[in-house]
Amino acid sequence: MACGGIVGLATWAGLLASGGAIFLGSLVSSAVVITTSSGERPSHPARVGFSHGIAMLSGIALRGLLPLGPGAxxxxxxxxxxxxxxxxxxxxxxxxxxxxxxxSPASAEQLLGLTAATALVLVLAAIALPRLRIRPDRGR
Structure with a gap:
């Protein structure tokens, strides 16, 4: 249920930020990782935000330099x-x-806005979930 809520909220934020023009599919996989392994290294909030931002910036930078193709x-x-x-x-x-x-046919500004909005929701979820989760006692 948490995964669905995160996906819905991040999708809504992303659509708002991009003017309803684009949807960031990677947020679904991120939400699954965050909800199934909250508190683990791949779900650390800094990793979530940094990786989303760097990957989008890398794609935007190279699409400005190289034509679309598998190598690019x-x-x-x-x-x-x-x-x-x-x-x-x-x-x-x-x-x-x-x-x-x-x-994506979207502009760099739309892509950055989309990434910022969805990453913010994902980062907040990565911060909140480990604090909300009831964990069984280990070793007692």
Missing amino acids: VALAVAIALAIVLIFDALHPPALANAGFAYA
């Missing part, structure tokens, strides 16, 4: 992956944003 998309993902690994901030679902930036 692969390069955008590889650059984003290298950056998040250097900063030890990998949230795997977010790397889809690098490829999404190429496929």
Whole structure:
């Protein structure tokens, strides 16, 4: 239920930020990771926000430099992956944003607004879920 709520809220925020023009599919995978492994490394709020932002920026930057093609998309993902690994901030679902930036007809401003709005909801969920979850005692 939490996953559905996060997806719905992030979708609503993203559509509001982009003027209803685009939907960020990677938010669904992110919501699943955040709700099924809250408190774990891939769900850390800083990883979620940083990975989404870097991947989208990588895709936007390279689509301005290279024509759409498999090599260009692969390069955008590889650059984003290298950056998040250097900063030890990998949230795997977010790397889809690098490829999404190429496929979307949206402007860079719309893509950045969409990423900011959806990442904010995902980050807030990543902060809140570990605090709300009732965990069974371990080792008692």
